[in-house]
């Protein structure tokens with residue numbers, strides 16, 4: 001059941017009773033027009049109904065326009081979304097031609113340098129007022145061109161002002177969203193989509209549901225974009241995404257979804273469609289919760305449908321019944337596969353950490369090294385450290401913040417080089433990948 005306002009983004013209907021829209025993001029360099037067009041085409045052929053591209057600087061504004069023009073010349077009308085961080089001028093420049101602009105309130109005007117400070121209420125209000133003032137030209141351009149704005153809030157990139165007042169909590173995400181909704185509504189701008197992302201499934205669900213409730217109380221529910229950030233890849237990434245996105249869709253919340261996998265982006269959309277279709281058939285009463293254990297029994301042969309069903313049911317029960325254990329039964333699946341899936345779901349929901357947790361971003365045009373191969377190497381080499389969280393992130397601009405709760409991390413720096421992190425502390429200058437992996441091993445072994 002959807003209760004959000006409905007509007008068009010390009011020729012796609014979003015919100016209200018429109019079907020859930022599946023979208024994805026390129027990981028090509030936006031300066032490389034041919035590669036980006038080709039990847040957009042592959043993603044669209046695989047079911048992407050909206051395609052996002054990163055626009056890190058003014059240089060990419062022109063190439064994004066060319067990419068969009070090339071696609072339109074090929075008769076492809078899929079809405080294009082510009083992903084903008086740090087630079088309001090870039091958002092204003094792209095807003096006149098793309099169908100949607102994603103901005104990150106954590107860095108649109110505010111800063112995130114992990115500084116600790118307190119602000120008086122007056123200082124706090126003045127900072128919000130400055131942000132509203134700076135956002136005004138964007139609203140004007142978007143209104144003129146019918147462009148939508150996604151207010152894309154990420155736990156890993158909350159600004160220092162919000163973090164210092166509300167902590168690194170779901171409430172901080174909600175407050176960041178609400179202050180931007182105030183800013184938009186005060187400017188009479190309503191073509192808004194909003195997302196509350198975290199690599200922690202519980203945080204992502206809680207923040208989204210609290211925001212949904214808050215919007216209902218305020219009287220206007222805007223379309224919600226669902227996603228678990230840095231979900232990783234393979235089975236783990238799919239389980240995390242299905243648990244968070246699937247559970248929220250089961251609760252009737254969510255108008256558009258993006259599954260983020262550290263894999264070619266064209267892998268994301270078939271799985272995302274599968275989540276939407278599978279979850280539509282699930283009913284919470286198909287499982288039983290007893291003594292904080294979820295018992296879910298089904299007869300499902302298709303492995304992807306089974307993974308999604310079990311993960312979404314568990315995510316739902318975790319949020320609503322605070323389950324502490326999970327027992328799966330499926331007569332079409334081997335005992336070993338059942339036990340593995342149970343462990344992966346419990347880990348994804350952070351109910352029981354029985355293996356290393358890997359946090360890795362899907363990468364985007366900011367990534368300058370082969371992140372997919374590094375993730376594979378890291379997963380193989382550091383598989384058996386239960387409870388340890390290792391991040392592998394595409395870029396130094398957003399990576400360190402986005403993997404904020406990882407114990408160690410490898411973060412892309414310049415061409416082919418990475419930096420090693422211990423929590424938020426950068427330990428190295430850019431170094432080669434084999435050297436970074438050796439250093440990571442030494443650090444982890446030393447800390448045992």
Ligand code: SF4
Nearest residue numbers: 361364394395398399
């Ligand atoms: S952290 Fe990854 S997805 Fe996010 S901006 Fe950097 S490279 Fe792109």
